[in-house]
Amino acid sequence: MKEVGRKQGVAPPCAACRLLRRRCTEDCMFAPYFPADEPHKFASVHRVFGASNVNKMLQELPEYQRGDAVSSMVYEANARMRDPVYGCVGTISYLQQQIDALRTQLALAQAEVVHLRAAASTQNTSTSDSGSPTSYTFKPSFDMDTVVQRSSFRESLWVVLRYIQSPHECKFTASDAYIVFSEVER
Secondary structure, eight states, X not given: OOOTTOOTTOOOOOHHHHHHTOOOOTTOSSTTTSOTTOHHHHHHHHHHHOHXXXXXXXXXXXXXXXXXXXXXXXXXXXXXXXXTTTTHHHHHHHHHHHHHHHHHHHHHHHHHHHHHHHHHHXXXXXXXXXXXXXXXXXXXXXXHHHHHHOGXXXXXXXXXXXXXXXXXXXXXXXXXXHHHHHHHTO
């Protein structure tokens, strides 16, 4: 038996209209961004931002930016539901800490390269002076895990972090590497 007032071939209401229990019109603001088969998206956005606020935000934006705005709102709403205190800022902070740790590791690796090059040049000058070539195997002078845990490393880490402040420049001079490695070897 056919439903009264329901036309055949009409699309189901969007997720927003279904959740808000209203009739979905052809010019529904939410229909292009919250399809009926993804109701969880609008549910989380509605819970965090509210339907009227989302509607206002979408109306203020040009049509070509609305899709990106909706995906951003969905991400922020999901982050806020996972972490009610910090929301997406918690994720950003965590990623920033990872970037800082990786920059520190990069700076330490670059200092290790400088140290190894200095050792190689010292070894090359000593073999050319003695006349007999000797084989020399390079071994890292420290392990990354033990270096970071040492309390005496604080002052030398300041030297490393001084170069990390500028993300475009992570270069060391030989004297800086000497300072880092002299602290590590203590």
